Amino acid sequence: MAEKLRKYETLFVIHPDHTDAKDEIVEKISQIIQQDGGEVLKQDDWGMRKLAYPIEKKRQGYYYLMEFAAPAQTPPKLEQTFRIDERIMRFIVVKLDEKYEPETLAA
Template identity: 50%
Template sequence: MLNQYETVFICTPVLSEPQVKEAVKKFRDIITEHGGEMLHEEDWGMKKLAYPIQKKSTGFYHMFEFKADPVFITKLETDFRRDERVIRFMTVRLDKYAVAYSEKRRKLQKEKTEKKED
């Protein structure tokens, strides 16, 4: 049984864009290699942190939405902890209401981008 999850992680601001993309690709590949299914991905870019983390006040935010086996989540979180490029992460399991909200949000976001292109 696959559950639907959402993970947001923050990469350290001392990285260059290619290094951040490499870190994102690493975690995307880990999810797909272990039988996970990527549903959505968002790059939120560099943002100011609410409070300093490891003496840093900004970070590169990225969000994954995926389906995976519950046992896999502990392995994914272990990989986040071991990677020095990641300063914070959070994974949550989405219930049916959160899944519906997420699908609605993606649909509205898609419509906005289509209107901008016209």
């Protein structure tokens, strides 16, 4: 039997000087999720937005939200990737309450 998948979402803020690499960053995150047998469920490109407070003397950042289903070992891998990548200003990975059941997502 395959490992149980849980639903998560991640919101990350890309440095405004690196928005040209947005697609590359999103693809990298998607690959990490899929390597562990997970799948990306939703992607939401929020675009350039004003930050609540300046980060690295920047007042804006590029926001991207991704919902995914993955085994428990995937979120720590994502967090490590976010920490290493200097193009990511801030990030958060949150486990959602709902259980992931592929056959019920047809709606």
